[in-house]
Amino acid sequence: MYTQAIDLPGKEPKPESAGEQTPDQTRFDAKLAADEKIEPRDWMAEAYRKTLVRQISQHAHSEIVGMLPEGNWITRAPSLKRKTILLAKVQDEAGHGLYLYAAAETLGVSRGELVDALHSGKAKYSSIFNYPTLTWADIGVIGWLVDGAAIMNQIPLCRCSYGPYARAMIRICKEESFHMRQGYDALLAMMRGTPAQRAMVQDAVNRWWWPVLMMFGPHDRDSQHTGQAMKWGIKRISNDDLRQKFVDATVPQAELLGVKLPDPALKWNAERGHFDFGAIDWEEFWRVVNGDGPCNRERLATRVRACDEGRWVRDAALAYAAKRRAREAKQAA
């Protein structure tokens, strides 16, 4: 999903390696060329550090904002079983956000700065969370397709050259599989239900399919930072390759489920050994990325409100900790 950040236009620092070659830079380049990991206190190129801060923090923001469309349905889940599953999933997303913020913080930025960048609109999050969850079927489709696409995207990140990011991704990928399977399971249950329930699933698939394909980011030919990110070992597989892999894996799952993917151009190409699929509406993609999707304002406003309304709790916890420390010091004296 979540690697969209790397493709979005932004002030991208020029790689220093273009200029003079310091001994530090040479050692750094050699490490990456040998596929060695970079750890927090190692010397690293400034452009590498900045790119990682941008990508990891935007990945973290996506996890946190990603709780909102699903959170909408916790109180309306159709059974206690589905409710406990959804609660556990949303709690996982909070955990994923935390692992990732912690990884970003090892690069010398504070949690406050990262969160401020999200709240001011300076930092982006995955475009997919700016779409609404209109029915219960949307929750199943998010698990199956959105988390399915996220897994596709995130597995290569487990081999990312930056140690803390790679370790966070390993933990996340382990938990993500539950997300996808519970979604597919919820949809299977609905498909075995009434015609109205089956229609609900089909409607949700129709609305989510194209936004999900957009999660992989722009076409390789339009992806400006891919080359550098690959050289740095931050990105391992190109957007189009991942998208193709996702489509190929999803078509048989849709068949088994009994839904139709809303693309008349979708068909098996024996020569390529892949499914062909139709053109993506990139105008919609950029509109949503740049703030004008169906839910952008609502999502951001909800985040900012939650942060503002929780401030007194955070302050009180700090004040209480300080008071206890002072009391203990007095008793010890």
Next chain:
Amino acid sequence: MAQNEWPLWEVFIRSKQGLEHKHCGSLHAADAKQAVQMARDVYTRRQEGVSIWVVPSAAITASNPDDRAELFDPMADKIYRHPTFYELPDEVKHM
């Protein structure tokens, strides 16, 4: 917000009785007690642990990556510290 940030803690989890505590990540918390509670919520949601240590990140002293060669390379040529350095007659069997 930045000035009121909760301090950072490093979290160590013992995954099973009999094994050592292992570093698994970090989190922000107001004090040690809260750090343990939050570590439990964040890092042991799937029975990953039976015991938790938290340490203020600021309390950790680490070696400098620039000293890596100086600190660790001298051990590279001391192969006699390994049991495989010694070739004993076959008759000795297991030693």
